[in-house]
Amino acid sequence: MKNKPKRVPTKKILNTLAELYPDAHCELNYRNPFELLIATILSAQSTDRQVNIVTKELFQKFPTPEDFVQLTEDELAAEIRGLGLYRNKSRNILATCKILLEQYGGKVPSQRKDLEKLPGVGRKTANVVLSNAFDVPALAVDTHVHRVANRLALADSDQPLETEKQLTKRIPKKDWTLTHHRLIWHGRRVCSARNPKCHHCDLLAMCWYGKNQA
DNA sequence: AACTCGGGGCA
DNA sequence: TGCCCAGAGTT
Numbered sequence: 001m002k003n004k005p006k007r008v009p010t011k012k013i014l015n016t017l018a019e020l021y022p023d024a025h026c027e028l029n030y031r032n033p034f035e036l037l038i039a040t041i042l043s044a045q046s047t048d049r050q051v052n053i054v055t056k057e058l059f060q061k062f063p064t065p066e067d068f069v070q071l072t073e074d075e076l077a078a079e080i081r082g083l084g085l086y087r088n089k090s091r092n093i094l095a096t097c098k099i100l101l102e103q104y105g106g107k108v109p110s111q112r113k114d115l116e117k118l119p120g121v122g123r124k125t126a127n128v129v130l131s132n133a134f135d136v137p138a139l140a141v142d143t144h145v146h147r148v149a150n151r152l153a154l155a156d157s158d159q160p161l162e163t164e165k166q167l168t169k170r171i172p173k174k175d176w177t178l179t180h181h182r183l184i185w186h187g188r189r190v191c192s193a194r195n196p197k198c199h200h201c202d203l204l205a206m207c208w209y210g211k212n213q214a
Numbered sequence: 215a216a217c218t219c220g221g222g223g224c225a
Numbered sequence: 226t227g228c229c230c231a232g233a234g235t236t
Binding site: 043121 | 232233
């Protein structure tokens with residue numbers, strides 16, 4: 001990257017995103033931290049829509065960690081069929097539920113270091129839980145956010161963690177959750193990884209990547 | 215840093 | 226068919 005991208009003011013980009021996706025919201029319907037945690041683990045490499053379909057029944061049948069640990073890995077795997085990586089997820093979720101029961105009284109811990117120790121929970125999932133369940137400022141950087149933010153020059157880094165730091169610095173805290181969802185929507189609908197639809201992208205005028213494509 | 219897990223949706 | 230999906234763990 002020889003020429004440093006001339007950065008469009010963050011506020012301007014955020015305002016435009018807000019106009020584009022006024023009602024962006026979290027599509028994962030969760031009723032408590034436990035459901036959020038499990039749904040977020042399940043969401044890895046899977047579409048949020050599929051996760052919603054699967055979790056709707058799942059949480060009806062098994063609302064608590066106590067219910068989950070009654071299941072074998074194979075039984076849980078059968079319950080979450082329809083999502084990718086379901087064997088890994090089944091194993092991780094059962095292990096996580098056991099830890100919740102043994103170490104945290106069946107509750108979801110609210111500290112990052114505790115969350116990231118849970119099997120199946122990494123930086124991104126921990127951030128989702130922290131920001132949505134515990135109202136702790138944490139910007140979850142997934143592949144969409146990372147890609148879109150870098151194309152827009154909201155961030156300038158190959159590494160998700162660095163992107164997270166930069167975004168955290170530049171975006172006002174109160175806007176984190178909504179901005180996160182808007183970047184994801186944009187990333188899925190327009191700013192896709194392989195064939196981004198720059199031609200009818202409403203952010204093209206302020207997008208460093210888009211302008212260098214044409 | 216690269217590799218693996220992985221079935222389903224969609225063009 | 227080929228490509229992609231709200232990543233994490235292991236080597």
